[in-house]
Structure formats: C-alpha cells, structure tokens
Amino acid sequence: MDKKEIQEQRMRGYFIEAAKEIIRGEGFKAISVRNIAERAGYSYTTLYNYFKDIKDLIFVCVKDFQDECAQFIADQVKKDLTGMAAIKSKTIAFSNYFIQYPGIFELFYVEKISDLNSQQSTTKLIYSFLDRICEEDWNDCIEKKLVTKEEAEDYGAQLQFFITGLLLFYLNRRQPSDYKEFTTLRDKQIGNILKLRS
Amino acid sequence: MDKKEIQEQRMRGYFIEAAKEIIRGEGFKAISVRNIAERAGYSYTTLYNYFKDIKDLIFVCVKDFQDECAQFIADQVKKDLTGMAAIKSKTIAFSNYFIQYPGIFELFYVEKISDLNSQQSTTKLIYSFLDRICEEDWNDCIEKKLVTKEEAEDYGAQLQFFITGLLLFYLNRRQPSDYKEFTTLRDKQIGNILKLRS
DNA sequence: TATTTATATTAACATTGTTCACTACATTTG
C-alpha cells in the first residue's frame, strides 16, 4: 500500500514535469494530453490513470510554479532591502518571472481554469500572491509610520492590478511594443504608486 | 459588380451579427464556426466564402464592439460632467460595459488573437481605447492647470492598467468574489489614482 | 437555350480531450 503510493506519486511526477517543461518552453498553447504523455514517455491514455483530467494536472503545475516564482523573486531581490524599496524590487522581480515564462502568466491569470477550480482555493492563492510576497515589507512600512494600514492595503491592491494589467497588455498584445518601453513604464509607475522619488 | 458587393456585404453581415450575438449571450468560449453558421442560417463552410478564417470574422466583431462600447459609455455618463469627474465616470462606465458583456472583455484583452492581428492595428486601438474616450477631459484638466501633461499621461496609463487588471481578476477569476466588493474597490481606487477626495 | 461562372453544401482531414475495452503483467490466494 505504501509502495503503491510511492510509485503513483512518481508516475504523477513524470507527467507533471513534462507538462511544466512544455509550459516553460513552448508556452501554454502547446499543452495537450498527447504532447505531455509523449514527453513523459507514456501513452496519452495512461495519463488518465493518474489524473482525473488535464485540468487536474495543470492545477498541480500552478502550485509548483507559485513556489518557483517565490524562489525566483527571493533570488533576484537584494537581501538588504526593506520597506518600499523592497516592495518595488519584488514587484519588478515578480514581473520579470512572467517575462521569462509568458506561458506561466497565461496559466496564472489568463487561462480560464475556473471550471476546474471549484473550491477557488488556487484562485485565491494567485490573487493574494504578490501581497503575500510583500507582506513583511508592508508591515515594516506600517511600523515605521510611513503609511497607515489602510494606505498599505490600497497601494498593495493598486500595485497588483497595475502590474497584472501591464503584463497582460505586454505579453498578450505586445503593447508597449518593445521591452525597454515596458520596463521604463513599469518602473516609473511603480514609483508613482508607492510615491517614491527616484 | 456593384450588386455583388452589396450581396457579399450582406452575407458577411449575417455571420458577423450571429457571431456578435453569441459573444454577447453565451460568451467567447461558445464561439465556433459551426455555431456561428447555424445561427446565421448557413452551412459552416459557407462562412469561408466570406471570411479568410474565423479570426478574420472575430476581428470585425472587435471593431464593432469598440463602437458599441463607446456609445454605451456616452449613454451612461452624465453629459454635464467635465475633467476628473468625467474621467472617473467614464472609467466606471467602461468597466460596466465589460461586466455586462464578459465575452467582449475576453475578446478585447484575454484572447490570443495576436496571430491574426499581423499589423497590430486593432491591438493599438484597444490599447489606446480608454485614453481616447477620456482625451478631451484630460486636455480640459491640463488647460485648467489641474495636472501637467506628464501627470495626465501617468494617471491615464495607471487608470487603464488598473481597471484592466481588476476586470481580469473579477471576470476571469471571480476575485473579488462579489459584485459589491468589486465596485467598492474599483470606485475607491479610481479616486486614489485621480487623487480625488470623495 | 446552353454554357459558363459563382456559390452553397457535402464530405473529409487533422487536431483536440476523453472513454472503453483489452492485454500483459504482478500479486495474492488456494
């Protein structure tokens, strides 16, 4: 019974890894049951022995990518930053992750996975993701009386909707039309939202 | 030769109308060649005599819906409003349109039509849409020295990315999870961006 | 009227997700 469990988890892992590779490399549009299974080295029907359906599999990828993204941000942000500077840097790193893996942005924010996600737990995780990443820094700002609790919430929400909206345009519609313009706009507006003077 | 033109345009119109009805009613996910053709009263392959492919048809819908949306906003916003108040009201009306027709939001901002849209002309139209709607009001604000030209651009961009991001979460992920919460957050944050005191 | 042109449709193909029935193998049981 324990062996079964291990083997089953291993098999699931093969499919999950394959799916993640495809999303990272070829993007979300390239995902298909047959595609995943081929890369995993199994027939496409075998996948259904380990996942209810393809959404079930994708669902797991979302969770994995969230951890990966958090790690990516931690690696990219200078450790000694605190407060607003840390929040800005983390938001930039957050966007960089999706610039590097546009397929994961699609998966997180664009793709209609509402059907699969009946309990909405993952949706909430994504919704609060940037806030969780920046939570301690906001608390730091509040303690130092740089902002009130309410302001912190407002700024946080604004930051999230702004960066998501901007990424949506840039990744999905190529507007702004080049990368430099994108970063300039991004950095400037993050500064505006956080009321930072550069 | 002229008759041909009229007839051809009429035929195109049948398919376009059918497609728009489906998008408005059942949402973008319900769109399919067979679905459109059935509603138009023709066989599905007939569609290909009038449109290069389904993207070509959808493309026309985008343009139509843009006009419709502009009209919707004009109808909903009080005529006597000017400046910041007009901008806020128009942005709210803008979001209301997509709340009413979520399928059109998908079409405008979510769906990957980048392939079809080789010249990117439509993309740019969408990108600058809210700005065009509010253009005169911004100019009004600048003339009255309420904001500088640069501030107007910043606020405008922020407004657009914010409202798009918020709609993306609300329509695509049901976050915030109820409508009242959505409007409260929306109205408050629009005020913040425009630095209005309520 | 007969021929040509245009147009609507039927048939077909490729690609998607998913289900079903079968085979081969492993595990348990007598």
Next chain:
DNA sequence: CAAATGTAGTGAACAATGTTAATATAAATA
C-alpha cells in the same frame, strides 16, 4: 507451484474543433 484476481498501460474510437477540396446547384451570360 498453479490459479485467480487485480492493476497498469495501451490502441481504437468518439465527439467537437478549424479548415480544405470536391461537388452540386443556382445565377449570369452568350
């Protein structure tokens, strides 16, 4: 050890998608 049971992996098949080629029918022209 042999027989029964169960399980894991697979190919065939189905329905729905977009798209194309060939065909039949309607319209226009000679």
